[in-house]
Amino acid sequence: VLTSPRSMPEATPAPRENRAPAPARWARGARWAGEIAAAVGAVTVSTGVAWILFGHQSLPDVAMAFLLGVVAVAVRRSLGAALLAAVLSVLSYDFFFIPPYLSFTVDDGRHVVTFVVMFVVAALISTLTQRIRRQASDAEVREQRTARLYAMTRELSSARGFDALRAIAIRHVGELCEGEAAILVPGPPGGADARGIDVPLAGAGGRIGVLRVVPGVRGRFDDLEQRATLETFAAQIAGALERARAADEAEEARLEAETERLRSALLSSVSHDLRTPLAVITGAATTLLTGAGAVDAAAQRDLLSAICDESSRLTRLVTNLLDMTRLTAGSLAVHKEWESIEAVAGAALGRVEERLAGRPIHASLPPDLPLVPFDAVLVEQVLINLLENAAKYTPAGSAIDIRAAATPDEVSVEVADRGPGVPAAERERIFDKFYRVPGARTGGAGLGLAICRGIVEAHGGRIRVADREGGGAVFCFTLPIEGAPPAVEEDGAPT
Amino acid sequence: VSQDLKVLLVEDEEAMRRFLRPVLTGQGYRVIEATSGEEALRLAASHDPDLVMLDLGLPDMDGIEVTRRLREWTHVPIIIISARGHEPDKVLALDLGADDYLTKPFGVQELLARVRVARRHAEGKTRSEIDLVAGGGRLRIDAARRRVLAGEREVRLTPIEYKLLLTLARNVGKVLTHQQLLREVWGPGRAGQTQYLHVYMGHLRSKLEADPARPRLLVTEPGVGYRLNEE
Numbered sequence: 001v002l003t004s005p006r007s008m009p010e011a012t013p014a015p016r017e018n019r020a021p022a023p024a025r026w027a028r029g030a031r032w033a034g035e036i037a038a039a040v041g042a043v044t045v046s047t048g049v050a051w052i053l054f055g056h057q058s059l060p061d062v063a064m065a066f067l068l069g070v071v072a073v074a075v076r077r078s079l080g081a082a083l084l085a086a087v088l089s090v091l092s093y094d095f096f097f098i099p100p101y102l103s104f105t106v107d108d109g110r111h112v113v114t115f116v117v118m119f120v121v122a123a124l125i126s127t128l129t130q131r132i133r134r135q136a137s138d139a140e141v142r143e144q145r146t147a148r149l150y151a152m153t154r155e156l157s158s159a160r161g162f163d164a165l166r167a168i169a170i171r172h173v174g175e176l177c178e179g180e181a182a183i184l185v186p187g188p189p190g191g192a193d194a195r196g197i198d199v200p201l202a203g204a205g206g207r208i209g210v211l212r213v214v215p216g217v218r219g220r221f222d223d224l225e226q227r228a229t230l231e232t233f234a235a236q237i238a239g240a241l242e243r244a245r246a247a248d249e250a251e252e253a254r255l256e257a258e259t260e261r262l263r264s265a266l267l268s269s270v271s272h273d274l275r276t277p278l279a280v281i282t283g284a285a286t287t288l289l290t291g292a293g294a295v296d297a298a299a300q301r302d303l304l305s306a307i308c309d310e311s312s313r314l315t316r317l318v319t320n321l322l323d324m325t326r327l328t329a330g331s332l333a334v335h336k337e338w339e340s341i342e343a344v345a346g347a348a349l350g351r352v353e354e355r356l357a358g359r360p361i362h363a364s365l366p367p368d369l370p371l372v373p374f375d376a377v378l379v380e381q382v383l384i385n386l387l388e389n390a391a392k393y394t395p396a397g398s399a400i401d402i403r404a405a406a407t408p409d410e411v412s413v414e415v416a417d418r419g420p421g422v423p424a425a426e427r428e429r430i431f432d433k434f435y436r437v438p439g440a441r442t443g444g445a446g447l448g449l450a451i452c453r454g455i456v457e458a459h460g461g462r463i464r465v466a467d468r469e470g471g472g473a474v475f476c477f478t479l480p481i482e483g484a485p486p487a488v489e490e491d492g493a494p495t
Numbered sequence: 496v497s498q499d500l501k502v503l504l505v506e507d508e509e510a511m512r513r514f515l516r517p518v519l520t521g522q523g524y525r526v527i528e529a530t531s532g533e534e535a536l537r538l539a540a541s542h543d544p545d546l547v548m549l550d551l552g553l554p555d556m557d558g559i560e561v562t563r564r565l566r567e568w569t570h571v572p573i574i575i576i577s578a579r580g581h582e583p584d585k586v587l588a589l590d591l592g593a594d595d596y597l598t599k600p601f602g603v604q605e606l607l608a609r610v611r612v613a614r615r616h617a618e619g620k621t622r623s624e625i626d627l628v629a630g631g632g633r634l635r636i637d638a639a640r641r642r643v644l645a646g647e648r649e650v651r652l653t654p655i656e657y658k659l660l661l662t663l664a665r666n667v668g669k670v671l672t673h674q675q676l677l678r679e680v681w682g683p684g685r686a687g688q689t690q691y692l693h694v695y696m697g698h699l700r701s702k703l704e705a706d707p708a709r710p711r712l713l714v715t716e717p718g719v720g721y722r723l724n725e726e
Contacts, residue, residue: 315600319579335583335718340693342700343715346708363708367701371690376717377582402708488694494651495641 082126394419532556
């Protein structure tokens, strides 16, 4: 499964040795000195204790004091230090407590057996203690890896989209190996010059790509267990990426189906909403051109204004259809800039001025409203659609109000009318494409509000409709304020 | 308008030419028609028109490119005709030196207003006193005395506000892009920092407009720039 270790590059950085050789050697020397000092210290203490016991207790009890010292070193220090302590203990025992005293010579040959047994026992204790310690630290490393694996799995399960998952996996594996990781998938080549350990990412439905790891520490992942860890990570990543890819494909299919639905709805809409104005325009224009019937000056004006009205209706319809197509196709690019709600609301009101003629319009926009990041052209369209909607569905002459308010996180904009309101059951559906409230008197393609929702959601905001106190409907949308608005320095005092 | 003024109409759609031809002729212009960018550049050189109306979508060459090539040698007013949703293209053409734009579909009144403004600026009359009427209100700027009157009320403006208003007023009726205004009022140091423009336009609106939420004078063109309107 793994490529051979020769794929480990010679150039893999081993920072501790390459980057700072002098301090590293110094540190190593200091470590050895510490080990030796610990062994000597422990044996000195053991000798002291043995000296106190000597004379009160039998000789084997004195030997026990030395064993205790060796165990103490083995628990805290390296195997080398423990073995050194064992050797020193035997020497000290011989020197101080075996006659002739203060000499390494031995009169009684039986004591040599004691020395050997004492050394073997000490060495055995040291080795066993070391093994227990290593197992404990291995368990800790394993536990850490399991925790890492769990953390990655949890993060992978909460994220959406192939690229997001890929980024998460790369970050976690990079932390695991304290180096760099990459996930190579079939497609345009990129970063192929980085060499390292390659682990295939095999999903249930075939190979997804390769996990490439360049560890920051030489020798990482050399042993089988560490490789197994890496493979466990790879398996998790492969599974997550495979699910993400399936989800992406499903989304694509859904989008395609949606586009198809839009296309067929467009066709049925064409027959209805495009033909009526075209019929009026053609009829009126031919009447004027041929002079058919007795067309007096007043009738001529009527026919001409009918042509104008129906043309602007066509314009609105085509605009909406184009906007909707762009929204559905996902090709809508949102150019966010720090903009003024007041300026855009003013522009929208100017744009629908004729349609709102004869209605009292109250705009209450606080003067301290902050700049908000949004696409001015798109948000103007949202306001135009909401205002036209209000004009279309509320009695002529009734008031329309625009309000805006800001919190530190978002700005909310309201368009409120005094019309019949929207029944509770319809409040979600009116934002759907091609949906029209049953029995609504005026014709339209049912696109205006769907476009509003598309644009607002593309900004990361929300849109909804509610009852208005005292009658009517309130359409409210929010736009998030991400980050602090850029600073604007004030100039001098007015003169 | 005197009879010898020539307008070069660059438009590949026959229907649009059919609509614009009588309108412009009715205003006393002699209409020269081009259906491609190359033809437009050739006719501009040979006929030296007084006004160019240029559709951005041409079969052979981008209208932006035509603007760039025209501006290499002539200051003739250029009015761009484009579709909605192409704001970045309009901004590009305006920053390259086009005078104004019309968004399809547009009415005759709007067309004639743009033509009038473009002609007036081409004649290059700079006035020390600007006096204009919009939305039932009157705005007077006395540049010599640095005084601004909204109706009969004297308005006190900060130096930047005044400079911004004066820049818009000197180009009254004409759209100025965000970058043009920033460069003109703040200098190159604030290029791209449109927030300055929005904040100071807000100040001006609150000082000059009867209803700042429904401006009559200081009109926003979302995604493009600002315009000081005149009736």
